[in-house]
Structures are given as structure tokens and as C-alpha cells.
Amino acid sequence: MTEYILLGFLMEKDMTGYDMKQHMSMSTSYFVDASFGSIYPSLKRLNNKGFVALKETIENGKLKKTYSINEQGKVEFLKWLSSPIMVSRTDISSALEKIFFFRYLPHEQSIFLIEQCIHDIDRYKNSLLELKNKVDHEADPFGLCTLDFGIDCYDFAMHWCEEYLINKMR
Amino acid sequence: MTEYILLGFLMEKDMTGYDMKQHMSMSTSYFVDASFGSIYPSLKRLNNKGFVALKETIENGKLKKTYSINEQGKVEFLKWLSSPIMVSRTDISSALEKIFFFRYLPHEQSIFLIEQCIHDIDRYKNSLLELKNKVDHEADPFGLCTLDFGIDCYDFAMHWCEEYLINKMR
DNA sequence: TCAAACATGTAACACGTTACATGATTTG
DNA sequence: CAAATCATGTAACGTGTTACATGTTTGA
Structure with missing residues (x-):
């Protein structure tokens, strides 16, 4: 479940989809290493479900979407984490x-x-x-x-x- | 690749899809354990590709499709098996x-x-x-x-x- | 007689990958 | 100036599962 991994990353700090891919390769890559084709749609779904908020900025001429986890997202993540x-x-x-x-x-x-x-x-x-x-x-x-x-x-x-x-x- | 596992089973003896599921649970289940929803379509594909032959019989009123591997199937299986x-x-x-x-x-x-x-x-x-x-x-x-x-x-x-x-x- | 085992199959869904499409900035 | 890195996204495809649909025979 890529979505929960991404949610877990956001528990630490706000990130873009690109950041998450980097972060993954430095941490979970042994057991989970999703591709961008999986990360970006997951992020969109998390947003649709109301678990994350996003802030769009333009940095160095590049569009950047920074995601942050909200209260509902934290509840959902902890529910998943504490289940068997x-x-x-x-x-x-x-x-x-x-x-x-x-x-x-x-x-x-x-x-x-x-x-x-x-x-x-x-x-x-x-x-x-x-x-x-x-x-x-x-x-x-x-x-x-x-x-x-x-x-x-x-x-x-x-x-x-x-x-x-x-x-x-x- | 379920198809190669099934082909491998047929190297030993002719079998039905049902047999292969049984055989799987007695041998490969630790690392591969496909469901019927995966086995039957795989068998159909193997037949379409010309790697197996099938013989339909009626046993105890039940339709039975017994598959056997042919020369082409053996070549394909061994090609897969001997690759890295x-x-x-x-x-x-x-x-x-x-x-x-x-x-x-x-x-x-x-x-x-x-x-x-x-x-x-x-x-x-x-x-x-x-x-x-x-x-x-x-x-x-x-x-x-x-x-x-x-x-x-x-x-x-x-x-x-x-x-x-x-x-x-x- | 009722459940389990025998026997085959399809359709919807889940979840992921690769390849493609786009484009700016930074570094060698 | 070319390549790498930053940055986002979609579409096609691969490959599997679960649930449904169907029906017979055998054993407790």
C-alpha cells in the first residue's frame, strides 16, 4: 500500500512527490520502492480522500506541489499502523x-x-x-x-x- | 510468471488445471500460490501460444481438460529456466x-x-x-x-x- | 441430506510498472 | 552546450486477486 507509506513520510515533514521518491530510495527501498507512475496518482487519491493538503508554489520557474498531512490523515495513518x-x-x-x-x-x-x-x-x-x-x-x-x-x-x-x-x- | 510454473509442472506429468492448483499447494506454495482465476486463463494462453496440447474427457459426468506439454513448450520452458x-x-x-x-x-x-x-x-x-x-x-x-x-x-x-x-x- | 471435494470458467477490481509527454534549471 | 537533475503527470499494459456462476459426485 503505497498510499500509507507516503502518508507515513508526511508524518515527518511536508514533501513533494519528487521528494518522496528520493526519500524512499534512501529509506524503504529494500521493501518498497514505488515509481513516479505510482506515487503521483497515489498523492492525488490521498488528496481526494481528504487526508492531505497541498500548497502549489513556483520555485525557479518550476511548479511545485508540496503536500502536508492533516488531522484526518494522521488518524487514518495511525489506524493502519496500529492494526495487525x-x-x-x-x-x-x-x-x-x-x-x-x-x-x-x-x-x-x-x-x-x-x-x-x-x-x-x-x-x-x-x-x-x-x-x-x-x-x-x-x-x-x-x-x-x-x-x-x-x-x-x-x-x-x-x-x-x-x-x-x-x-x-x- | 505463473505460466512458466504451470509449464514446469507439465514437464513431470499431464495435469488438469485443478491438479495444478493441488500440486502447487504441495510444492511451490511458499513462493508461488496462484488462484484458479489466474491458473485457468494462463492455461488458455499457453494453449493459444502452442506450448501445450489438451485432451477433453468426461469422467464421472464432469468435464475434464487434461493438458500436456509439447516440444515447443519444452523448448520455451528450458529457455526460460536457463536464462539468468x-x-x-x-x-x-x-x-x-x-x-x-x-x-x-x-x-x-x-x-x-x-x-x-x-x-x-x-x-x-x-x-x-x-x-x-x-x-x-x-x-x-x-x-x-x-x-x-x-x-x-x-x-x-x-x-x-x-x-x-x-x-x-x- | 448436506457439506466437501471435484472441475471449469468469467468479470470486476486492485495495484503496480514502463514508456511517453513536457519543460525549466543547474552543472560539467 | 549537453547531460543530469528537478518536477509533474498520463496511458497502456501486465499480472494478479476476489467474487460470482455452474454443476456433479462422494463421503459423513
């Missing part, structure tokens, strides 16, 4: 979209959401372990390898959340 | 799409592609390390955390390819 992290089975790094903005959430709530996330990942891991048991004898080596990758990857993510993130927070 | 793995910066597990089918490739070629893939991931990792140096002083803790996740995740993937995959293959 939906970890995708096929892409754990999707969880970072929210974790990235956890400075805007009370510590205890962040920890609660991360613990919930760890639990979800653990369920994914267990379903893969079950699958592995079922399939162990028949599957070809590469099929088994990719299964193992999944299991190890879930382990890595849980370990990272537990040992690195939560320990760092307390 | 395009690892996404935001989703390393996308590499599994090809690795899963590496039993259809000569060992040396698989190893070459994996080594190339490791190299690409290493470049991603280095760009994140550079970014971290640039940003280390100013960024907030969670921003730094997600950066670290990226770096660690690339490390995990490379380590897995190197130590687990390639070692297992020799």
Missing part, C-alpha cells in the same frame, strides 16, 4: 512496511504487534514442516531444497524479530 | 521459481546460475551497506532496523545458496 501486521506467506519483508514507522506507536503496542507477527510466521513455518513430513520421501532434491529455504527463512525472520528487534526495544 | 535468475531487490524468494525446477538443467549450468544470483544479491547487499553508512547518524532506530533486516536477509540468502544449495549439489 498482515505478513504475506510468500513475502515476510512485507512486515517491514509497518515496522519502519513504529516510532509513531507506543512501545508496548509495537511489541504486541511484533509478537503477533512472530506467531503468524510460526504458523506458516509449522505448515511447511508438516508439508515436508508429508512429501519427504517422494519429492525431488530441489523441491525439498526450496521447502527448506522457506522454513529457514521463516526461522530467520522470527529470530530477527525476537532477538534483534524486541531486545533492542526494551 | 532475476532476483528482485525486494523479494529474494522469487529466485526459488527457477531453482525449484533445476532438476531439468545440467548441474554445471545450475551452479553457474546460482553463483550469478549470489553475485547479484551481494551487489544489493553492498548498496544497502553504503546506504547505512550514509544514513547511520540521522535515521531513527526503526529505519535503521529495517535496513539491518535487509542486509541480514541478503546475507541469509547468500549463505543458504552457497553453503546449503551448492554444497548439496556437488
Whole structure:
């Protein structure tokens, strides 16, 4: 959800669409890196929904649209941020979209959401372990390898959340 | 690319669209798990392109369309499989799409592609390390955390390819 | 008998990318 | 003076999902 990322950026300071693209490449690019063809229409939608205000200025002969988040936008952003992290089975790094903005959430709530996330990942891991048991004898080596990758990857993510993130927070 | 996954399944045996969905949930579901709304149109396209043949039968009163891959389809699949793995910066597990089918490739070629893939991931990792140096002083803790996740995740993937995959293959 | 599994398919929608279109200013 | 950077935007396309539509057979 590009729109929420942009809203999150505006929590820090006012920006133009161009600024946001720069900012993205310096911060979220590992897990979200939207193109201008996605940023500008998103900004327009955020404006239509009444979550942001924009100020048009002309600087060095160039039209500049500076966006700022309003009260309604902040409420919407915080509502999104404090709702459960939906970890995708096929892409754990999707969880970072929210974790990235956890400075805007009370510590205890962040920890609660991360613990919930760890639990979800653990369920994914267990379903893969079950699958592995079922399939162990028949599957070809590469099929088994990719299964193992999944299991190890879930382990890595849980370990990272537990040992690195939560320990760092307390 | 769902179409290539389906083509890959047909390398093993003839199947219906329904079979492929089952097969997916038992094998590739960790990194690819397409819905029927994606599988059936893909199968139609593969047929239009002349990569598969289909045989319609009626079994227990139900229409059944059994697909099989033809020579042209095999050529296309192997062409895809032997081309460089395009690892996404935001989703390393996308590499599994090809690795899963590496039993259809000569060992040396698989190893070459994996080594190339490791190299690409290493470049991603280095760009994140550079970014971290640039940003280390100013960024907030969670921003730094997600950066670290990226770096660690690339490390995990490379380590897995190197130590687990390639070692297992020799 | 009723739900689950078998079996196929379409239409609307979501969300993103690439390429195109435009044009000023700054820097080598 | 040419290229990069600043700055905004649209249109076509790609690729997937969810929900709907339809119907049979099998098992509890």
C-alpha cells in the first residue's frame, strides 16, 4: 500500500512527490520502492480522500506541489499502523512496511504487534514442516531444497524479530 | 510468471488445471500460490501460444481438460529456466521459481546460475551497506532496523545458496 | 441430506510498472 | 552546450486477486 507509506513520510515533514521518491530510495527501498507512475496518482487519491493538503508554489520557474498531512490523515495513518501486521506467506519483508514507522506507536503496542507477527510466521513455518513430513520421501532434491529455504527463512525472520528487534526495544 | 510454473509442472506429468492448483499447494506454495482465476486463463494462453496440447474427457459426468506439454513448450520452458535468475531487490524468494525446477538443467549450468544470483544479491547487499553508512547518524532506530533486516536477509540468502544449495549439489 | 471435494470458467477490481509527454534549471 | 537533475503527470499494459456462476459426485 503505497498510499500509507507516503502518508507515513508526511508524518515527518511536508514533501513533494519528487521528494518522496528520493526519500524512499534512501529509506524503504529494500521493501518498497514505488515509481513516479505510482506515487503521483497515489498523492492525488490521498488528496481526494481528504487526508492531505497541498500548497502549489513556483520555485525557479518550476511548479511545485508540496503536500502536508492533516488531522484526518494522521488518524487514518495511525489506524493502519496500529492494526495487525498482515505478513504475506510468500513475502515476510512485507512486515517491514509497518515496522519502519513504529516510532509513531507506543512501545508496548509495537511489541504486541511484533509478537503477533512472530506467531503468524510460526504458523506458516509449522505448515511447511508438516508439508515436508508429508512429501519427504517422494519429492525431488530441489523441491525439498526450496521447502527448506522457506522454513529457514521463516526461522530467520522470527529470530530477527525476537532477538534483534524486541531486545533492542526494551 | 505463473505460466512458466504451470509449464514446469507439465514437464513431470499431464495435469488438469485443478491438479495444478493441488500440486502447487504441495510444492511451490511458499513462493508461488496462484488462484484458479489466474491458473485457468494462463492455461488458455499457453494453449493459444502452442506450448501445450489438451485432451477433453468426461469422467464421472464432469468435464475434464487434461493438458500436456509439447516440444515447443519444452523448448520455451528450458529457455526460460536457463536464462539468468532475476532476483528482485525486494523479494529474494522469487529466485526459488527457477531453482525449484533445476532438476531439468545440467548441474554445471545450475551452479553457474546460482553463483550469478549470489553475485547479484551481494551487489544489493553492498548498496544497502553504503546506504547505512550514509544514513547511520540521522535515521531513527526503526529505519535503521529495517535496513539491518535487509542486509541480514541478503546475507541469509547468500549463505543458504552457497553453503546449503551448492554444497548439496556437488 | 448436506457439506466437501471435484472441475471449469468469467468479470470486476486492485495495484503496480514502463514508456511517453513536457519543460525549466543547474552543472560539467 | 549537453547531460543530469528537478518536477509533474498520463496511458497502456501486465499480472494478479476476489467474487460470482455452474454443476456433479462422494463421503459423513
